[in-house]
Amino acid sequence: MAHVVTQPCVDCKYTDCVVVCPCECFYGDDRMLYIDPDDCIDCEACVSECPVSAIYRDANVPAVWREDVALNAERVAALKPAGARVTEKQPRG
Secondary structure, rough: OOOOEEEHHHOOOHHHHHHOOOOOOEEEEEOOOEEEEOOOOOOOOOOOOOOOOOEEEEEHHOOOOHHHHHHHHHEEEEHHHOOOOOOOOOOOO
């Protein structure tokens, strides 16, 4: 299992979650953050740090955002080779 970033993260620009991730498995683009499903150890540290409640265990993603499970994997596959890992809190805006 892994955790997934869902639609409430779109354009929110908070990065509090990445700081607590022991596996550094967050990647980002200009739209939102994504979690690498292969590197996530399901520790849940990021869940309580997300100020917009956008992070869920993949099996518990609300039906309206189920497509985000595949989206996270797809975007990480594209962003990882480009070095788009996010490990530090970024300024908003």
